[in-house]
Amino acid sequence: MIETDISRLIIEQYTQRMTEHLDNDVVIVGAGPAGLAAGYYLAKSKVKVTIIEKKLSIGGGIWGGAAGYNVVTFEDTQILEEIGVTTQKHGQLYTADAIEFATALAYKTKKAGTEIFNLLEAEDIVLKDETVKGIVVNNASASTLGLHIDPFCICAKYMIDATGHPAELVSMLRQRKPELFPTELLEYFMNVETSEAGVVEKTGEVFPGLYIAGMAVCDVYNLPRMGPIFGGMLKSGKKVAELIYERLRSSNT
Amino acid sequence: MIETDISRLIIEQYTQRMTEHLDNDVVIVGAGPAGLAAGYYLAKSKVKVTIIEKKLSIGGGIWGGAAGYNVVTFEDTQILEEIGVTTQKHGQLYTADAIEFATALAYKTKKAGTEIFNLLEAEDIVLKDETVKGIVVNNASASTLGLHIDPFCICAKYMIDATGHPAELVSMLRQRKPELFPTELLEYFMNVETSEAGVVEKTGEVFPGLYIAGMAVCDVYNLPRMGPIFGGMLKSGKKVAELIYERLRSSNT
Amino acid sequence: MIETDISRLIIEQYTQRMTEHLDNDVVIVGAGPAGLAAGYYLAKSKVKVTIIEKKLSIGGGIWGGAAGYNVVTFEDTQILEEIGVTTQKHGQLYTADAIEFATALAYKTKKAGTEIFNLLEAEDIVLKDETVKGIVVNNASASTLGLHIDPFCICAKYMIDATGHPAELVSMLRQRKPELFPTELLEYFMNVETSEAGVVEKTGEVFPGLYIAGMAVCDVYNLPRMGPIFGGMLKSGKKVAELIYERLRSSNT
Amino acid sequence: MIETDISRLIIEQYTQRMTEHLDNDVVIVGAGPAGLAAGYYLAKSKVKVTIIEKKLSIGGGIWGGAAGYNVVTFEDTQILEEIGVTTQKHGQLYTADAIEFATALAYKTKKAGTEIFNLLEAEDIVLKDETVKGIVVNNASASTLGLHIDPFCICAKYMIDATGHPAELVSMLRQRKPELFPTELLEYFMNVETSEAGVVEKTGEVFPGLYIAGMAVCDVYNLPRMGPIFGGMLKSGKKVAELIYERLRSSNT
Amino acid sequence: MIETDISRLIIEQYTQRMTEHLDNDVVIVGAGPAGLAAGYYLAKSKVKVTIIEKKLSIGGGIWGGAAGYNVVTFEDTQILEEIGVTTQKHGQLYTADAIEFATALAYKTKKAGTEIFNLLEAEDIVLKDETVKGIVVNNASASTLGLHIDPFCICAKYMIDATGHPAELVSMLRQRKPELFPTELLEYFMNVETSEAGVVEKTGEVFPGLYIAGMAVCDVYNLPRMGPIFGGMLKSGKKVAELIYERLRSSNT
C-alpha cells in the first residue's frame, strides 16, 4: 500500500542519512545563528558536518527578534548578502526581518550540504585520550518526559559547542574537570560596543577536540552579552569554521 | 547609546510593518505548508497578504517529518522546484529533507512579499453584514498564561483558515452558527490515495469572506487525512491563492 | 570507533525490523495480557504479527496486581502452564506472582516470533473500501509533549484492538461512525462470575478488518468488568488469535 | 474600519510612548509602594522617569494587606494625605484600605507624569565603564513560557532597584561581582520598631548608576523586615527620588 | 508588642468591614470596568454596595490594553472626565493610558464609598422564593488549590453579575434552570459599531434580584464583542446603577 511505501521510504531515508553521519569531520551542537553559520561555511568547504538540535524547529533565538518584535539588527551585511537576506540601512545599523533571516540561514546551510537532525539532545561527551571524540545523544523527549532510556553516539574529529548561553558541552566538561574552567560559565552584562569583537576573538578550541562559537563563547570567557544584534554570531560561526577547516586540511596533508 | 538605538529601530520597524498590515487584501491564519503556499502565490501576484502564526517558529507540522524522522514525501515536484527544494525520486514518490522544505517554503514566501507575524493568536472573527471582515488577534502568551488582556484586529477583504486540524476560524463560526456546519469538524480516517484530490477540490470559500486551505479542508468536509505527504497542502494553498486572486482582480475592474 | 559501531548496529537493526513489519498479517495495538496472548498464539501459528505499545514497558495492567499488591489470580492454569508461570491453588482459585506473569507472557510472546515496538502510539486508522487496512502511528512522546509531528503507518490484513478500557481503535471508528456503536464504550459494573464468559464469547470482529480482545470487549459490549483475575484476558487473546488464524488460512487456500 | 483604527491608534500610541522612554533620566524596576513613590516624587520634580513592572497589574504587595485582610497600616500620614488616602487613627497607628492605597498611589504617580510599562521584565543590566547605564528588558511571558527570545534595552542616567525582596538588579550585579556583596541578599528577622528607620537610612546608591529603595534595601543590608506597615516604603521611595533629583540638578548646572 | 498591635488592628478592621457588609443593598461580582462603574455610581447615590473580586488586584481586563499595549480607547469622555482620566483625541476616538484608567476608576469607586473585597470568589447563589437573595462566596484559593472548604454568604437586595465573559452568576442559574437561557452564554463575533449600543440597551435584570452589566450582557444576549474600547462598559455600569437606584428609591417610598 502507498501508506506503507511512504512510511518505509521515510524511515529508510532517515536511517541512511543518520548512519552515514554517525562519523563526521565536525559535529555542531545547536542550530542557532552561530551553529548554522559554522555549518554553512564548513559545508561550503566540503567538510562532512552534522548539526544536532534538541528542538523541533531550527533557528534558536532568531525567530522572536527583540521581545517578540520580530526584527533583527546587524552592523554590516556581508554574510547576509551571501545568504540572500534583504536589509535596510538606518545610520550605522541594518535591520532585517527575523523570520527571513532564520529561514534563509537554515535553508542555505542545508543546501550547502550540512546534515541537520532535530529532536536530538546531547547528553554527554565521548572522551578518549583526553580528547573529545564525539557526543552522546538521545531523543530529546527522553529527558523532557523523564524516561529512562540509554543514548547513542555521534562522533567527529572536532565538536563545536554552539548551544548558546548554557554552553552545554563545556558545562559537561566543567562538571568533571572543574579546574579547567574556574569561573562560572556566565555571560557578562550587556555592552554592545565591546561584545562582538570579544566573541569573535575568543571563538576557538577550549579543550582538545572541542571548539566553541556564538554566545557559548560569552559564557565561557565571561564576555558581555549583546542582545538582538546578530553579526557577531555569524562571524563567530564563520571563524570557527575556518579554524577547523585549516586544521582538517593540514592534518590531511 | 547604541543599545537604545537598536531597541528603537526594532520597535519602530515592527510597528511600521504591523500598522501597515492592519488592513490587507488577505489575512492567512497559520504558517504551515498550506498557509505559506497561499501566501507565496498571493504575494507573487502582488496581493497584500499577511500571515498570523501563534507559535514562535514558522512551518507548522513540517519539521518532524513522520514521527520525528525528518523526511517528507511528495507525489510530484513542480512547486518544490519552484521554491528550490532538492528531491529524490523513489518509484512514484519523491522525498525531501523536512528542514530544507520548511525553511525554503517560508523563506521564499517571505521573499515574495508576504508579511508574517509570529506569536500572534487569532481569538475571534470580525463579522459585519454577515461577512467576515477581519480577525481578532492577541499575544499568544495571553491565552497560554491565562492573562486577562483584550485583543486587537487585523482586517482584510478575504481571510484564509489555514490552521490545520483544529480549523480554528471555522470552529469560531460553527460555535455561533452551528446550523452552517452540522457535522463535527473532523478529518476522516487516513487514505492517501483519495485524500489529496479531495483536499484540493474542496479548497475554497465556506462563508462570505472566509476561505479554507490545507488540512482545515479535511476537517470541514470530513475528508480522509494523508500523513507525511505534503503535495496536497501545497496545491491547496496554491488553489486558494488563485481563487482569491481572481476575485480580487474581478472586483478591482 | 566502537561507540559509533554500536549506534549503527542498533539503528540498522531497528530499522530493518521496523521496515520488515510495516506490512503484516496482523497488527495488535496494546501489549497488555490480551494483546500479548493474541500475539503469542498467532506467532506460534507462524502468522506475521506485530504489537504496538505506547508505554516504554510491556505488560499493561499486570504489574501492580490488585491496588499494588503484586499478586494475580486465575480460575484455571492451562495457558499459565504453557508459558511457564508457577501457580498456587487456593480452593477454586489460583494465584501467581504478577511480575512473573508479566515477564513470562511477554518473554514467551517475543520468543514465539511476535515483533513488539514500544513507545509507538496509534493515533488513527487507515480505512479503504470501508475496511480497516492499517493503523496510523506516531512517536508516543509527540502527543504527550504536544509536538506537531505527522505520523506514519503500519498495515496488516487484520487489526486487533487490545487497548483495554479506552478501546482506542473502536473509539476512533465510533467518533466518525457513531451509528455503528450507539452505546457509550464503557465496561459495566464488576461481576466476576459472569464477566469472563462474556468477554471470551464476544471477542471477535467488530468492523471489517478490526477485531477486539480483552477489556476492550467489555467496553464495546458494556460487559461487566472483572478485576485482578486474568484468565479471561488470556482466553480472549487466544480466541482472537484462533479466529484470525482460521480466516488467514481459509483466504490462503 | 473602526476596528483597525482602534488597533492602529493603540499600537502607535504605545510605540510612541515606548520609543520616547528608551532614554530616561531614571528607570525604576518594580511598581510596588517604594517604586511608585519614587516615581511620584521624581515626576513631580519634572524628572523623566519610567517604571518597569513584570506583572500585568501595578501595586506589588499592597493589594492583599496582611494575609489577605486587605487593610494596611502606617505610623504617620503625611504622604498619604498628599496622595489622597483616607486613614483612621488607632493609638499610634493609622489604617487605610489596601485597595484605596494601591490605586491612589499608582494613579497619582501616573498623573504626576511617570511613564509605566507593565508586562516587561528586567533580565539584565547594561554596564559600561563600570557604571550601570540601562536595563535589559524582555516580554515577561518569554521567561515564564521558556521562549528563547532576545531582549531590548531601556536606558537612563540612574536606575532604581525597587524589586522588593529579590533585589533583582543587585542580584545580577552580585552574580558577576560577588566580592561587592559578600553577604547573602536577605532581609533579617521581623522587627517593626527598628526596620523603618533602617530602610530609609540605607536607601541610596550601591554601585555607580544603581540605587536601591524599599524592601530591596533590607535584602542588601540584611535589615529587619517589617510586615504590613508601609510608611517606610513610601519614605524610602521619596528619599531615593530626592537623592537622584539633587544629583541630576547638580550635574545639570 | 507593636507587631501584634498591627496584626490586631488589621484583622479587626477587616472583620468590622466584612461583617458590616454581609447585608447590602447591592452586591457586585467582578471588579472590572463595568463592575467598578456600577459601584461608583451606586455609592455616589449613597447606596450600600459591595464588590467581590476573586483576583488579588482590581481592574479586570483594563491593565493590558490591547494585547499588552497598555493603551485603551473610548468614543466619548464624559465619564472619564468625571473620574479624572486624561485623554487624547484622535479623530472620532479618544485614547487613555490603561494603568491610569484602571487606577483612577478603582480609586474613585473606593472613595465614593464602595466596599471592595478581593480574593473572594462567588461559588453559588442564595435563592429564596425564586428570587436571588445573595451570593455564596469562598476564599478564592480554595477552588484553585482544590481544598474542600465550605463557603459563607454575602447578601443584598440586588445582585449584579459583572463577571465579564463567563457571566458566572447567570451560568449558575442556567445550570439549574436551562429553560431560562436556551442559547449558550457566548458573546458574538466582534463588531465595534453595533456592540456598544447593544450592551447598554440590554443591561438590566435577567432574573428576580439579578442584574447583568458589561461583557456579561454580551454573553447572555449573544451580542457582538468590542475589543479594547471601554465606553460601553462604563455606560453599562452606569445604567445598571441607575436602574437599581430607581428601584431601591421606589421601594423605600
Place this chain on the structure above:
Amino acid sequence: MIETDISRLIIEQYTQRMTEHLDNDVVIVGAGPAGLAAGYYLAKSKVKVTIIEKKLSIGGGIWGGAAGYNVVTFEDTQILEEIGVTTQKHGQLYTADAIEFATALAYKTKKAGTEIFNLLEAEDIVLKDETVKGIVVNNASASTLGLHIDPFCICAKYMIDATGHPAELVSMLRQRKPELFPTELLEYFMNVETSEAGVVEKTGEVFPGLYIAGMAVCDVYNLPRMGPIFGGMLKSGKKVAELIYERLRSSNT
C-alpha cells in the same frame, strides 16, 4: 531486629483488619460528617461497618469551617453533646470549633467500632442481580498518578454513598443507567431554611443495596445546599444508620 518487628506488626495488623473487613454489613464511602455519623450510629448498634476514605486525613469538609475561618454552626446540639463537642449558643444558632468537631466525631466513630481505611478510593460498584453488592476500590494514588493498576473489592449487604457533592457511587450508577437518574446530579442553590429538612427527609435507599446520606442527597434530589451548618449532615448520617439497622434486624429475624 526491632525495625523489622515494627514493620511486621504493622503490616500484619493492617492485613488482619483489612481481610476481616472485606465482607461487612455496611460499607460507607466517604469519611465526612455524614459518613462518620452513619458509621458512629451503626457501630454503636453493633453492626459491622467499614468506612473508605480516599484522602490521607479524615473529616471531609469540616476542617476549614467557612472559607478557612475554622468555626462551624448548628441549629441544635443533641448529637454534639453525645460525641462531646463544646458549643456556644448565639440566638438560634450554636457554634463549635471546626477542629474539635472533626476530631471528636472521627474519634468517637472509631471508638464505637467502625473500621476506617484511608487512602482507598472507590472506582466502581459490584453489581449482581441488579443489586449493589460491594465496591471496587483501589489505592487512591493509582488514579492520581495515572498508574495502570487493577482494583480489589470490599463487599457488604448495604452500601452508603457519603461522598458529598460528587455523589460518586450514584454517578457510577447513572453513567450506565441514565434512565434511573434523569436530572443531572447537582445540588440546588443555597437556602439554609429549607435544606436541612430536605436532606434528612430524602436520606435513604436509591437503588437496591445503595443508600445515600449527606450532601450526596442534595445532588441526587437537586435539593438546596446549606453551607457551614452541619446539623443536617449529622442527622442524615444518623437516619441512614437507623434505616439500615432496621433492615438488617428484620432480615436477621
Place this chain on the structure above:
Amino acid sequence: MIETDISRLIIEQYTQRMTEHLDNDVVIVGAGPAGLAAGYYLAKSKVKVTIIEKKLSIGGGIWGGAAGYNVVTFEDTQILEEIGVTTQKHGQLYTADAIEFATALAYKTKKAGTEIFNLLEAEDIVLKDETVKGIVVNNASASTLGLHIDPFCICAKYMIDATGHPAELVSMLRQRKPELFPTELLEYFMNVETSEAGVVEKTGEVFPGLYIAGMAVCDVYNLPRMGPIFGGMLKSGKKVAELIYERLRSSNT
C-alpha cells in the same frame, strides 16, 4: 437572613479567637504528634498556648501509619491511656489504629484548651534583643499560589518548633546565623533503639525564646530517625511542655 447570620457568627468567632491569641505564653508551629502533645500538656497546666498548622487537617505524619498501613506502634502506653487510645500488646511493642491516635490526640489537645489555627504558615521569626518574640505567619495559600501578600504576627513568650524534619523555625535562624548551627539540619540514619532516648534528651531551648520538639530535634542534632513508632514524639512534646511550664512558673514568681 440566616445565611448572613451564620456568616457573621463564624467570622466574628474566628476573629475573636484569633485576636485573643495574637499574644500567648507559647506558640507551637506544627500540629503533628510532638506539637499536639506539647499543646496538650501546656494547656492542661493552664498555659495560654496556640498551635499554627499550615495544612487544612491536623495530625501531621500520623494518619498513614507506615507506608499507608494505618497502624502505629509504641514502646509504652502511659500517654496513650491518658488520651484514651486503645492499644494491643505484641511482645515489647504496642499497636494502635493511626486514625484513632491522630483524632484522640488532637481532640484531647483542643479540649484541654489549646487554640489551633490551621491553614496558617510560619514564614519568619520576630526577633528583638536577640530573642525570639513571635512568628510571622501568612495564609498558607499565599506561598503555594505565589501570591505577593504581606504576613502578620503571632507572638509569645516562648516558641516551639514542632515542624518535623524541615525544622522550619530553626532553618530560618540558621539562614541568617549559620554560625549557630554549623552542621546541616538533617536527621541521621534510622536506628530505633537509640533514637527515642536521644530525641527526648535533646528536646529543649536552642536559642533564646525558641524550643524544639519532635523530629525537629533529630534534624538539629543529627540524631537517628525512628519510623512509625511514636512514643518519642509524645515524650518530647511532654518534656518541652514541662520545661516551658517551669520557666513560666519561675518567671511569674
Place this chain on the structure above:
Amino acid sequence: MIETDISRLIIEQYTQRMTEHLDNDVVIVGAGPAGLAAGYYLAKSKVKVTIIEKKLSIGGGIWGGAAGYNVVTFEDTQILEEIGVTTQKHGQLYTADAIEFATALAYKTKKAGTEIFNLLEAEDIVLKDETVKGIVVNNASASTLGLHIDPFCICAKYMIDATGHPAELVSMLRQRKPELFPTELLEYFMNVETSEAGVVEKTGEVFPGLYIAGMAVCDVYNLPRMGPIFGGMLKSGKKVAELIYERLRSSNT
C-alpha cells in the same frame, strides 16, 4: 462472594511474602540489569534475596534500547545464553531485542527464587554499629505525591545499591558522611572500551554492609559510562552476587 475471595487471597499472599522477606540475606535496591543479575545469581545459590523497585514495571533502562530504538548490544553472550536470550553476531558485537532481554532477565530472576516488590522506594538506611543493617522503604507514591507518611524497614545481612546513576543508597551515606566520598557521585564521560572492565573490577563493598553494582559503580568511582551495551551490567551483578555468596558461606561455617 468470589470478589472478596479474590481480594482476600491477593492481600494475604502479598502480606505473607512481604512479612517473610522483612529479614533477608540480601536486599537489592533497583531492578535494572545489574540488580536483576545479582538477584538471579544469589537466588540460584539459594540465598534469601529481595529486590525493591520504585517503578511499577521491572527492567530499568533496558526497555528503550538506544534513544528508543529497542535493541541492545553485548560483547559476549555467556550470561545471555544462560537466561535464554536470542542474539545475533555482528563482527565483535552481539545484538538482542531489548524487550526480550528485559523480560527474560526478570522472568528467570523471579523463577530462580528472588522476591521482587515493585512500587516501593528506598528512602533511607538502617545503620547500627556503623554497619548498614537494612533499608527504610515507603510506598513510592508517597514521595511523588508529597504525602506525609512514615516508612517501614526491610533488613538484610548485606545490601546492594543497584540504583544506577543516582547511586541512591551511597548518596544517603555521603549526605551524612561526606568525608567517605569526597568526589561528587558522577559517572565519567563515555568510553566504551574502558568502561566495562572498570565497572566489574570496582564492583564490591563500599561501606560495612553495603555493596554496589552496575552503573552505581561508575558514579561512585567516577568511571566512564558506556551506553546501550549491557554486558558490564550483567557481569557486575554476577560479581557482586559471588562476593556476597562467599561472605555468607564463610560466615555460616
